[in-house]
Amino acid sequence: xxxxxxxxxxxxxxxxxxxxxxxxxxxxxxxxxxxxxxxxxxxxxxxxxxxxxxxxxxxxxxxxxxxxxxxxxxxxxxxxxxxxxxxxxxxxxxxxxxxxxx
Amino acid sequence: xxxxxxxxxxxxxxxxxxxxxxxxxxxxxxxxxxxxxxxxxxxxxxxxxxxxxxxxxxxxxxxxxxxxxxxxxxxxxxxxxxxxxxxxxxxxxxxxxxxxxxxxxxxxxxxxxxxxxxxxxxxxxxxxxxxxxxxxxxxxxxxxxxxxxxxxxxxxxxxxxxxxxxxxxxxxxxxxxxxxxxxxxxxxxxxxxxxxxxxxxxxxxxxxxxxxxxxxxxxxxxxxxxxxxxxxxxxxxxxxxxxxxxxxxxxxxxxxxxxxxxxxxxxxxxxxxxxxxxxxxxxxxxxxxxxxxxxxxxxxxxxxxxxxxxxxxxxxxxxxxxxxxxxxxxxxxxxxxxxxxxxxxx
Numbered sequence: 346x347x348x349x350x351x352x353x354x355x356x357x358x359x360x361x362x363x364x365x366x367x368x369x370x371x372x373x374x375x376x377x378x379x380x381x382x383x384x385x386x387x388x389x390x391x392x393x394x395x396x397x398x399x400x401x402x403x404x405x406x407x408x409x410x411x412x413x414x415x416x417x418x419x420x421x422x423x424x425x426x427x428x429x430x431x432x433x434x435x436x437x438x439x440x441x442x443x444x445x446x447x
Numbered sequence: 448x449x450x451x452x453x454x455x456x457x458x459x460x461x462x463x464x465x466x467x468x469x470x471x472x473x474x475x476x477x478x479x480x481x482x483x484x485x486x487x488x489x490x491x492x493x494x495x496x497x498x499x500x501x502x503x504x505x506x507x508x509x510x511x512x513x514x515x516x517x518x519x520x521x522x523x524x525x526x527x528x529x530x531x532x533x534x535x536x537x538x539x540x541x542x543x544x545x546x547x548x549x550x551x552x553x554x555x556x557x558x559x560x561x562x563x564x565x566x567x568x569x570x571x572x573x574x575x576x577x578x579x580x581x582x583x584x585x586x587x588x589x590x591x592x593x594x595x596x597x598x599x600x601x602x603x604x605x606x607x608x609x610x611x612x613x614x615x616x617x618x619x620x621x622x623x624x625x626x627x628x629x630x631x632x633x634x635x636x637x638x639x640x641x642x643x644x645x646x647x648x649x650x651x652x653x654x655x656x657x658x659x660x661x662x663x664x665x666x667x668x669x670x671x672x673x674x675x676x677x678x679x680x681x682x683x684x685x686x687x688x689x690x691x692x693x694x695x696x697x698x699x700x701x702x703x704x705x706x707x708x709x710x711x712x713x714x715x716x717x718x719x720x721x722x723x724x725x726x727x728x729x730x731x732x733x734x735x736x737x738x739x740x741x742x743x744x745x746x747x748x749x750x751x752x753x754x755x756x757x758x759x760x761x762x763x764x765x766x767x768x769x770x771x772x773x774x775x776x777x778x779x780x781x782x783x784x785x786x787x788x789x790x791x792x793x
Contacts, residue, residue: 361483391469391581399486399735408735410577411545425577427637 348436348443354381357442362405362416364396367446372433374442375416377403381435382416383444389421389428449777450586450699452595454634459587462700467585473703474732475748482733485740485747488549492739493541496719497557500538504530508673515669524672528681529720532609535564535678536685537722543573546737547722563651565686566616566678568623570643571636578635583731584699584707590631594695596777598770606687609679623648684720692762693727696769696781704731706783710745710755711762728752753783 371386412426511523
């Protein structure tokens with residue numbers, strides 16, 4: 346399991362998302378109800394960064410076309426998003442958010 | 448060289464090859480906390496406005512019915528038609544983005560109701576509008592370019608009674624009732640969504656047929672004056688007066704909404720009809736911001752945008768001579784002045 350540190354927990358507000366770039370790839374890190382989640386950073390519909398989108402509960406909505414995904418599973422919930430996002434395990438240790446990229 | 452505005456022609460291939468398709472667009476930097484606040488969904492503003500709209504629609508329709516036979520029926524039908532066709536267009540648009548209401552089911556309900564009011568297929572146009580936001584006024588990619596070059600001025604005039612666009616939508620509806628999709632539509636509607644397009648077309652067609660049959664049975668145009676025809680005599684305000692202000696005569700093939708889109712100040716009544724879409728540089732730059740927050744967004748980004756137009760007359764004073772000139776010179780367009788301190792991504 347290869348965990349990479351992302352940021353401190355207080356750098357992402359509750360019910361919000363932050364972009365994380367690592368080795369040429371973009372990820373979206375979410376903070377909802379005290380839990381952290383990670384998915385691919387680009388919408389599967391068009392190449393739009395989800396970090397500019399709106400988090401409502403466990404749903405991230407793409408800022409461009411309103412495609413919606415469940416941040417826990419990556420599942421595409423509504424059109425125009427039809428392909429689910431890949432998710433990555435996330436954890437918090439000593440106030441730092443890590444995601445697993447293996 | 449005449450440009451090809453279809454989605455399957457040489458300009459489409461050129462847009463893809465040049466990187467204009469699905470390109471990264473300029474967006475004015477807005478601090479995340481400010482943007483989060485602006486994007487916040489609320490039910491109340493749209494519930495209030497929709498209630499006012501529907502009460503006004505029913506009231507004006509009732510007055511038109513009881514005024515039939517007198518001259519007073521004319522203004523009543525004009526108001527009813529604008530509430531039906533023009534408000535229908537703006538409600539269709541906002542609810543299609545899913546931002547008007549916080550409750551998703553309200554967005555979906557009003558979206559499909561409003562789509563019927565303007566004879567649009569809700570499913571098809573959701574995908575069409577999605578492409579419009581990806582590739583706004585990119586020739587060969589955007590299916591919603593209202594004023595291609597050279598412009599069809601007769602078509603603009605005909606659309607004051609929705610005759611060009613409405614006839615096209617009716618033809619499209621009949622095609623979809625028969626289960627046929629055009630090559631352009633196949634370019635932006637996924638296979639899995641096509642049955643929904645056909646189903647919605649059949650439902651809309653059935654309602655229109657019911658109104659037409661009622662008219663025949665009672666030998667009166669009245670049923671169609673309330674269902675179906677208001678799209679034609681009432682959509683002019685939104686689909687011509689307001690919609691052409693959005694992009695007509697401005698640049699094509701740029702990746703900066705400040706260069707191909709207008710923001711126009713309107714009075715409160717017009718803004719109610721148009722649901723604040725007069726803030727049109729703001730909307731495509733940040734489509735997640737609900738209509739009721741667009742005036743605030745305008746205040747946040749206006750210093751990074753070209754000056755807004757002072758009103759309908761100001762915008763059309765630019766549009767009319769520009770379209771007239773584009774008849775002979777399709778390369779001509781209005782170059783919007785960008786604030787000097789910032790760079791665009793043309």
